[in-house]
Amino acid sequence: xxxxxxxxxxxxxxxxxxxxxxxxxxxxxxxxxxxxxxxxxxxxxxxxxxxxxxxxxxxxxxxxxxxxxxxxxxxxxxxxxxxxxxxxxxxxxxxxxxxxxxxxxxxxxxxxxxxxxxxxxxxxxxxxxxxxxxxxxxxxxxxxxxxxxxxxxxxxxxxxxxxxxxxxxxxxxxxxxxxxxxxxxxxxxxxxxxxxxxxxxxxxxxxxxxxxxxxxxxxxxxxxxxxxxxxxxxxxxxxxxxxxxxxxxxxxxxxxxxxxxxxxxxxxxxxxxxxxxxxxxxxxxxxxxxxxxxxxxxxxxxxxxxxxxxxxxxxxxxxxxxxxxxxxxxxxxxxxxxxxxxxxxxxxxxxxxxxxxxxxxxxxxxxxxxxxxxxxxxxxxxxxxxxxxxxxxxxxxxxxxxxxxxxxxxxxxxxxxxxxxxxxxxxxxxxxxxxxxxxxxxxxxxxxxxxxxxxxxxxxxxxxxxxxxxxxxxxxxxxxxxxxxxxxxxxxxxxxxxxxxxxxxxxxxxxxxxxxxxxxxxxxx
Numbered sequence: 348x349x350x351x352x353x354x355x356x357x358x359x360x361x362x363x364x365x366x367x368x369x370x371x372x373x374x375x376x377x378x379x380x381x382x383x384x385x386x387x388x389x390x391x392x393x394x395x396x397x398x399x400x401x402x403x404x405x406x407x408x409x410x411x412x413x414x415x416x417x418x419x420x421x422x423x424x425x426x427x428x429x430x431x432x433x434x435x436x437x438x439x440x441x442x443x444x445x446x447x448x449x450x451x452x453x454x455x456x457x458x459x460x461x462x463x464x465x466x467x468x469x470x471x472x473x474x475x476x477x478x479x480x481x482x483x484x485x486x487x488x489x490x491x492x493x494x495x496x497x498x499x500x501x502x503x504x505x506x507x508x509x510x511x512x513x514x515x516x517x518x519x520x521x522x523x524x525x526x527x528x529x530x531x532x533x534x535x536x537x538x539x540x541x542x543x544x545x546x547x548x549x550x551x552x553x554x555x556x557x558x559x560x561x562x563x564x565x566x567x568x569x570x571x572x573x574x575x576x577x578x579x580x581x582x583x584x585x586x587x588x589x590x591x592x593x594x595x596x597x598x599x600x601x602x603x604x605x606x607x608x609x610x611x612x613x614x615x616x617x618x619x620x621x622x623x624x625x626x627x628x629x630x631x632x633x634x635x636x637x638x639x640x641x642x643x644x645x646x647x648x649x650x651x652x653x654x655x656x657x658x659x660x661x662x663x664x665x666x667x668x669x670x671x672x673x674x675x676x677x678x679x680x681x682x683x684x685x686x687x688x689x690x691x692x693x694x695x696x697x698x699x700x701x702x703x704x705x706x707x708x709x710x711x712x713x714x715x716x717x718x719x720x721x722x723x724x725x726x727x728x729x730x731x732x733x734x735x736x737x738x739x740x741x742x743x744x745x746x747x748x749x750x751x752x753x754x755x756x757x758x759x760x761x762x763x764x765x766x767x768x769x770x771x772x773x774x775x776x777x778x779x780x781x782x783x784x785x786x787x788x789x790x791x792x793x794x795x796x797x798x799x800x801x802x803x804x805x806x807x808x809x810x811x812x813x814x815x816x817x818x819x820x821x822x823x824x825x826x827x828x829x830x831x832x833x834x835x836x837x838x839x840x841x842x843x844x845x846x847x848x849x850x851x852x853x854x855x856x857x858x859x860x861x862x863x864x865x866x867x868x869x870x871x872x
Contacts, residue, residue, distance in 0.1 A: 348417070351385040355447055356454050360819070361758045361826050363447055372444065379443045380428055383558060384421045386450045388412055390551045391420065391612055397547040402615050406608070419609040426600055427562055434566030435773035436766070442561060444766075448754035449557035452747050455819035458544035540815045541740040551613070552626040553744060557751050559597035560631055564589055566773050567782045569637050575782075587635040594631050598624065629741070630748045636802070644714075645745050649809065651714040652735075652742040714738070739813070746809045750823070756803045757827040763834070767795065768845050775849065792834075792842040799831040 354370050364372035369381060392412045395403045406413040431439035453459065543549060565572070569588045572580045583591040601610065614620035635641045715728045715738065728738040750757065755766040771791065777783035807827035811820035834841075 348385045348388055351381065352389040355382060355386060356450060358447075358451065360448075360451055360455070360822065361762075363451060363754070363758060363762075364444060365759065365761065372440065374440060376428065376439065379439060380421065380425045383428065383443060383446055384417075384424045386446065387424065387551075387554060387558070388417055388420055390450075390547070390554050391416070394547040394551050395612055397545075400615075402612055406612055413608070415608045416612055419606050423601065423606055423609060424558065427559055427597060430562050430596060430600075432564060432566065434564065435776065436770040437561045437564035437566055437773065438769075441766075441769075442558060445560065445751045445754065446554060446557040448758075449554055449747065449751035452751060452816075453550050453553060455816050456544050457539050457815060457817045538736075541736040541743065543740050543743060543815060546740070548619075548623065549626060549740070549744065552623060552630065553747060556627050556630040556748055559593055559627075560634055560748070560752065561589070562593045563596050564593070567777045569635065571777070571782050571784075587632055587638055587641065590631050590635045594628055597627075626744075630744060633745045634748060634752050636749075645749075648714050648738070648745065649742045652739040653813065743809075743813050743815050746806060746813070750806055750810060753803060753806075756799070756830060757807050757823050759826070760830055760833050763830050764841060768849070771845060772849055772852075775853075779853075788846050791846070792839045795834055795838060796831065799827070799834070803827050804831065 351369065358364070358366070358370065368375065368378050373379065392407060392410075395407050395412075406416050428439050428442065431437075431442055565577075569580075569590075572588045573585045577588070579592040580588045582595075600606075614623050633641055633645050715730065715734065717727060728734040728741075755762040771787055774783055774787035778786055804824075804827050807824040810816055811824040813820070816823070
């Protein structure tokens with residue numbers, strides 16, 4: 348299982364799945380189950396080792412995950428993957444590709460490597476390598492009290508016991524110095540990734556969310572489900588219908604009694620359960636690209652997290668230091684809102700607490716803070732270093748799940764063509780079934796360009812500018828921009844060929860159901 352995980356993780360980002368099974372993409376459900384189980388098992392083992400509590404001793408023996416947990420994990424993965432419907436795009440193959448891409452994104456975070464997943468300890472016993480000598484040579488001040496070897500004749504005749512004590516003291520100081528350096532490097536990685544490199548629960552939640560994010564998707568939009576008054580639209584009050592349904596399916600499945608040991612590993616306490624559910628729910632909800640509200644929240648969070656003094660200020664409802672300007676901006680927004688919605692808006696009716704309007708507006712309502720019905724503010728992300736890191740980590744997590752969801756657009760051009768065709772077929776099938784209001788063949792070429800300009804490239808740029816992925820962020824942005832360039836140059840021809848080939852596939856499938864041979868013409872079918 349470790350070998351399979353390593354092989355999956357070591358794939359180049361742009362070529363994920365483009366090799367032979369059991370590593371490459373396949374439609375064999377058993378192979379896909381093995382792939383996802385290997386990834387989740389490695390992440391789960393890392394989580395348990397990081398906890399260092401009774402669950403670690405109970406379920407990890409000699410660095411190996413307990414067989415009971417492995418069995419239950421595989422059964423859970425199997426159950427989830429088999430709940431994906433036979434649609435062209437939001438399929439089990441898509442879930443596997445997104446999960447493997449998410450795992451790869453995690454491996455590209457600064458401070459994380461394959462060894463980190465196997466050994467939680469950042470530093471091991473010192474070995475006689477050049478790198479350690481180089482480290483110590485550059486840290487002489489740390490060893491100023493360590494006895495140095497005396498090569499003089501007098502030193503050579505020192506008492507043997509004194510020499511042994513000196514060596515012991517020196518070795519101890521070396522270990523201490525190395526541990527200090529490791530701690531500094533660990534802190535540097537923590538600061539650069541805002542804690543994401545060391546938060547094993549978050550890493551597991553990201554991969555878990557990738558697995559379940561589209562489970563039982565019907566292959567039609569949320570808007571269509573709402574228009575049809577579908578059962579799940581009624582259940583979830585017309586809000587992010589498919590996303591909430593996937594969450595309900597995934598957690599209902601996890602709560603079954605046959606996954607007792609698995610739950611003890613992931614969510615052993617009520618506090619762990621609440622934390623894990625909060626993480627996963629938040630990640631799944633931001634994948635609803637059709638929700639203007641979710642998109643705005645995601646955008647505002649990013650602006651609040653990564654705004655700097657030289658950049659344009661965030662929206663007025665997030666932060667404003669100038670009270671008069673706040674009033675002007677919000678009143679203007681109020682007029683726009685009233686005109687568009689046909690109703691008046693009381694912009695400052697919220698200020699009912701003992702705090703003044705100025706004080707509350709200075710405290711970043713909307714992302715960092717919210718408000719109870721009693722008018723008191725609630726800190727979501729405190730205005731300090733810890734709060735900043737939490738907010739930034741949350742914003743990066745949102746970007747990661749969205750990037751993994753459309754990873755094919757930022758990988759090789761072959762990936763783009765493959766998944767673009769699958770999405771086209773799914774939309775076309777829905778159109779033929781009367782469950783899609785528009786014909787996807789109209790303006791498909793230009794719509795892909797608009798999608799790159801409006802969503803894909805800005806998303807890839809987030810991964811590059813946040814600094815969490817180092818040089819890998821530049822690589823991801825390069826592939827996104829290169830794919831857009833290739834699509835501009837070749838996309839029209841590819842679109843024409845795709846529309847023709849899909850029409851032929853549909854015709855052939857229709858003709859297979861005809862009773863009389865030979866194969867009829869298009870008009871006869």
